[in-house]
Amino acid sequence: MATHLGTSPFQETEDQQALRALARDVAQRELLPWARHWDETEAFPQRSFEALGKSDLLGITIDAAYGGAGFGDIESAIVLEELGRVDVSSAILAQLIFNGPPRAIQHLGSEAMKQKWLPMAAAGEALFCIGISETEAGSAVNHMRAKLSEDGDGFRLNAYKNYVTGGHKSRCCLVWCRFPGSEPGSTKGIGAVIVDLESPGVVIAGTHVKMGLRGTSEAEMAFDDVRIERDDVLLWGDPANSESFKTLIAHINHERCGNAAMCVGAAQGALEYVVGYMNERKIGNKTLADLQGLQWKIADMATQLEGARLLLLRAVHMAGEGGTPPALETAMAKTAANLAAKFVCDEAIQLLGGYGFSREYPIERVYRDIRGLCIGAGTVEVQKNFVGKNVLDGAKPASHGWR
Ligand SMILES: Cc1cc2nc3c(=O)[nH]c(=O)nc-3n(C[C@H](O)[C@H](O)[C@H](O)COP(=O)(O)OP(=O)(O)OC[C@H]3O[C@@H](n4cnc5c(N)ncnc54)[C@H](O)[C@@H]3O)c2cc1C
CATH class of the missing domain: 2.40.110.10 (Butyryl-CoA Dehydrogenase, subunit A, domain 2)
Known part of the structure; x- marks a missing residue:
């Protein structure tokens, strides 16, 4: 009997694939070569901000009427994943524009407020x-x-x-x-x-x-x-x-999905790096990749990462066009992505041995960067409080049935 391979329910459209390719190209050319520099010198990555602006990536979530591309949370997650894959310090600048004040102004602000601030954000003329x-x-x-x-x-x-x-x-x-x-x-x-x-x-x-x-x-x-x-x-x-407070808290779900996307990207970058390293590094007449005990580590890392990615995809797809990602699914995605990134980076350091501990190799930087993402935009513990309380109260997160 022939095996039928279905497509992923989260298959990217042609436009989304093109956006990912653009973000990956800008990340590789403009962000990656400077990532270590920003970390070592603690200098603000102004160069990254300008490169993102010039490539028209900063305006992707801003409505066309104000100079942007009018995309939503899916596209925001695609770009943040690609930028986070090479440099989280720079990716955060895009996160502030995609899922920070400009998004709130777009959804909640008056027309005058939009006219004042959104063109500036879309053009990359100012940080928010x-x-x-x-x-x-x-x-x-x-x-x-x-x-x-x-x-x-x-x-x-x-x-x-x-x-x-x-x-x-x-x-x-x-x-x-x-x-x-x-x-x-x-x-x-x-x-x-x-x-x-x-x-x-x-x-x-x-x-x-x-x-x-x-x-x-x-x-x-x-x-x-x-x-x-x-x-x-x-x-x-x-x-x-508390109605306004509830609206503001709900809006943080955009930021939480962006945070999760950067974690998924950072962990993806760490995983790819360690896979390359293990195929090269010889222990006697074998490579690290030949050792089954280490293959199991890679399996665990890839599985945790993929689980987090799927939870994130579900949350951003549920936002729909112009909507907000739902709270329970977002809290699960952020928790899973934060923990997956922590686990993947920690194991990657271990797999590189002494080099993993060296500042001349990128993984320890990625590990230190994603550590902050486990605290910002609502800590892992606060997300778990929310998930636990809701599940105990009988809430059922959407599975594929939501489609
Ligand atoms: C990299 C980074 C960027 C940030 N960016 C911003 C920003 O742009 N704007 C902004 O306003 N804030 C920002 N923050 C602040 C961030 O939102 C807070 O640090 C975070 O909400 C935690 O608050 P706190 O630091 O006061 O810790 P506390 O609230 O004091 O928490 C301390 C510890 O106790 C745990 N804890 C607290 N309450 C509970 C509970 N009820 N149940 C279980 N555990 C609990 C926490 O999870 C944490 O582990 C950023 C933080 C970081 C690290």
Whole structure:
């Protein structure tokens, strides 16, 4: 009987394949040769940002009306996977544009706000950042203190945001804050404003010195009585309910899928590197690839990675055109991708032996980079809290039946 091989339900369209080829080409030519440099020097990868802008990759998720290509989460994941495969520090810059403030402005902002910011984002003329976390409000975001107060026909923002990726190089920040009447400890009345970082009162208090993602630093940012116009309000926080907070949290699912895509790409790059190495490296008259015990490691690495990739594909396909990836499937994808990347990179270091531990070989850098992705955009533990609670409450994640 003839065996029928079906196609993957996630088969890429011709346009998506072309986008992947473009992203891979730009990554290989423009990002890869500099990846070690950004890590060693901790210099901001401005060159990568410009290369991504010139190749028209930065605008892919922005509507055509504002100069972009109007793609969604699938295409965002394709590009972030390819960029993450060679340099996560540079990929994060694209993540900030694809799944950061510009995406939120596109979905939630007024027409005036879109006209002001989206063409700039699509053209790669400015970087955008997100200010949610505070020193005492990371996972427990309900403890945030950032506060908006009435000031005539507008507002004043007072906030201290911690760990803002690219904040020191950005022109625009999406800031989550309490609206008038909102009480600390509650999610009621939390909304968001868009801040022009050239405004008086914005201060970059410092940048973090980190283990990985050393090119794209995280900033501490003070907002001292910064004037906010009514037009700068992205989402009004009503102190009587948590509706705006829920909308903002749901929107983070774009960022979580982007985070997972970078992890899948980084792990893919590490796996490919170690496969090449094992086919070359001789132990006596055998290569490492000949040793069955090590073949099993490769099998485990490839299987975990593929599982994470499939979960990610499911989440981004479920977003549909112009939608948002669903929360449960996204939390599973992010968890699986974070853990797969950690496992694959750790095993890859082991398989390279002493060279895996050397800074002259790329794997230890990738390992340090993806470590930060297991914390940013909601930690693995917070994702697991969400998944566990939902499954215990009877939630059933969609399987292929959703199609
Ligand atoms: C690389 C990187 C980039 C980032 N970029 C940004 C950014 O651009 N903008 C921004 O606003 N923030 C950003 N962050 C901050 C990030 O969102 C927070 O670090 C994260 O939410 C965790 O908060 P925390 O650091 O305060 O840790 P805590 O919340 O103090 O958590 C400490 C530990 O306890 C665990 N934990 C906490 N609560 C629970 C719970 N209820 N159950 C089980 N375990 C729990 C956590 O998982 C973690 O392991 C970034 C962080 C990193 C590492």
